[in-house]
Amino acid sequence: MSEIICPFCGAENPIEAVACFNCKKQLYDDVDPDASPPPRDEMEWLKDFRGFADDRSAGTIKATEADQSSETGETTTGDEESDVPEWLARIRALKEDETPAPAEEEPVEPEELPAYLGNEAELPDWIKEIKQGDVPQPLEEAGGDMPEWLKNMAGPDELPAAEDITPDLSMISPESGAEGGIQLPDIPYDLPGEEPAEVDLGQFTPLTDDTVDEAVDIPDDLFEAIASQPEPEQPPEPTSAESQDDLDWLDTDITQPEPTEIKEEQLTDSGDLPEWMFEPAETEADTVPEPGELDFTTLDASLAAIDGENMPAAQSEAALPDWLLEDEAENFANQAEFQSEGAPNLEVGEMPGWLHAMRPLEAAAPELASPMDENRVEPTGPLAGYQGLLPGEGVVTQYSRPPVYSARMQVTDKQRIYATLFETLIVDETRVGAPPAEKSTTPQLVLRMSVGLVLIGVILMALIFNPGLAASPTLVPPESVVFYDTLQNLTAAATPPRVLVGLDYEPSLSGELSTIAASVVEDWMAGNSGLAFVSLNLSGPALADDLVNKAGARVPAYLAAERVINLGYLPGGATALAALAADPTRAAPASVDGIQAWNSLLLQGMVAVSDFDAIVLLTDNTENTRAWIEQVKPAVGSTPLLVVSSAQAAPALQPYVQSGQISGMISGFTGGAAYEQLTQAQNGSIRSYWDAYQAGMLLIAAFMLLGSLGFGIMNIFRRTKKA
């Protein structure tokens, strides 16, 4: 406080001022105007005032009670009086003079009476009269013409006991009740420090008093009308000492109405009551609460009935069913809790401008819906009479069309230039060109057919006419010579040799291999050799039979049934060959005819592969030949391994011939012709094919040469044209 207001003219003066600068009057009565203002620390009155203000701001009950007691003239302790400043003491004295002497009745304990009851200045007149002993007589005693409904309301026989009319707080949690769950506006008992467990009917008694006095604003004519009514039969004892009980009759009226016995005529006979007072009685007649049950809705309806403005709402609430009333009571308690917990003095937040700019709520929600009026009662429709419903018609009328945004992209000139450039770059890629003309396959087909037909014709001519133009090979490969020498040495021995023949070629190449092998097999047959066939191919056994038949036809003296045994198919590839090299009797125990091969006359006494005099391999497969060399050759020791191979496998087998792992080899028609040349065979199969073979090879060479020249010339012309 930095200013002093002049009590005479109201002008503001500095705190150091002694006299008002406006009216020139002394601001302090006991201060010498000539004296200088007291120092700041010497202003005890201000300190006391500040201390008083601090005590009030602390909000302690004791301070409040002390203050109240001081205002009501109650005695204080000596210490407190000694601390009271002089100006306050004068004020107290002045108040004591103005305050009438307290009544002789027993004073109400501060803990039991609300604060406002202690302040007589704030009490209404009718309460003051009660306190002063002018207790209004019961209506029955007073007038005798009390209306029947009021008699019934106040009749002690019909009034339940105090404990019976204790409000049913079961549906209100203790916490909510303690913290103001039962919200009665401006009830004096709703003071800090009140324990919720102490809430009883007595706490609600002043409700009527307070409601009448402050919140509900009951008109004075109502009290006058009530006071003019005759006394009830057994009115409550209106003792000023028990002022709380003085209002029980009104509390009872609120909590325990007897609407069933209220007659409209009685109310109208009462005379001065306003007309709207009859309506609650009619509505209350529909809902009769149970005795001892505090019906908040009834209370609310009664209060609303007193207020003329809320009459329609009270009517509608009275007409609500019980379950809805319970919900409303809960809402009532929740609202009270919210109001008691809420901080009423919070300042309204102010949104800064930049934050408001970031929240363009108007863009998302063009028009915010107006807050719903919870007290609004639906006037029409099937939900008529209900409260707190969403206003359907209002929403429709408040609806506005959403803003329309343009879907057109807004680009700058620079972006448009870039887009155009990008479009020119990809326009060629997206353009589908005409498919290239499909080249005709007719020339290739004609060429292929011509080559084939020419080759076939030439071969046929050579076979048919067999001119004998091609000379037999004069140069014999050394491996063919070794092959021939080995065969001759074995067949020239006194004991016919026993040869293991591995037949390992496909039927597709049987035309070549069977022709070559036929000459070799004939020579072995001519030497009465024993032949044991085994094959790694499924078709091997059949090819072996065919080969034996062909060769045997040329050697009639050879007893193929006794000297030839077909051990059949040997499954397992290289593993089977390893097993055969290790133990041939278990690897190939029987022939294709089911005969125990190793017990036959041909193979009797043989237990290993090395017991054979030679191993002859008829093959067109490099891999299988290598498996024979790798798996069997190490097991046979010095036993010669002779190979009759196809021309296509010969180049891959040549290294094994060079290394000596293959003792001798005949490959292709060339090798067969050389072998026949060595054996001096006159009617050899290969010799009959030799002319055709040479003609075919020559023609193929010519085709290759002509083809190379032709494509070379075409490339030259093509390059020249391009150049």
Add this chain to the structure above:
Amino acid sequence: MAPDLLWTLIAFFLTILVLSYVLGDNALFRFIMMVFVGISAGYAAVLIYYQVLLPRLIIPLMTVPAPGKAVFIIPAVLGILLLFKLSPRLSALGNPSMALLTGVGAAVAVGGAVTGTLFGQISGAISPFDLAGVQGGGSWITQLLGGIVLLGGTVCSLAYFHFGARKKDDENTGSQPVLIQIPARIGQVFIAITLGALFAGVLSAALAALIERLAFLINVIKPLIS
């Protein structure tokens, strides 16, 4: 009609149908290809049953006394498990059989390759330089030159398959050393000759088969004409 003549006529017409491929791919050629595939599969199934399963598994299981049956039960179980490979969901049951086959096959192949091919080829590459054992009555000079060409071709061919390169600091890509590049080029010539020889062998084998088939046709037709 004798059976041989019947089968000969069948073989004749089948050969004609195969040779029709000269005129391009046609339905007759595709038909005869399917016939060959079917016959081959049927023949293989019959052959495996009569020459493998029956004599080597089924008969022993039925005839061999109990103590010796275990030797045949194991491959039978493994063979049955191998059939589960037909089902994608149960194919895992065939893994033990496949593991056995793969493991044994790899062991046999590796062992044979080391002892049969690797050692054998090294010995074959050295032998021409053994001038004491000149073979074939040739001179030692010829054998020595042959050995040098053989050894040089082998080394150069192996150098061609050397794909390693050393990266230099100032180059982003590496390059082979000169000692590798030159033999690699020479080896490339040897490889080309080898591939040419293989192609010639394939062509020669095919020509021989064609000649044999044409001779068969002539041998069939000639009696009919005469």
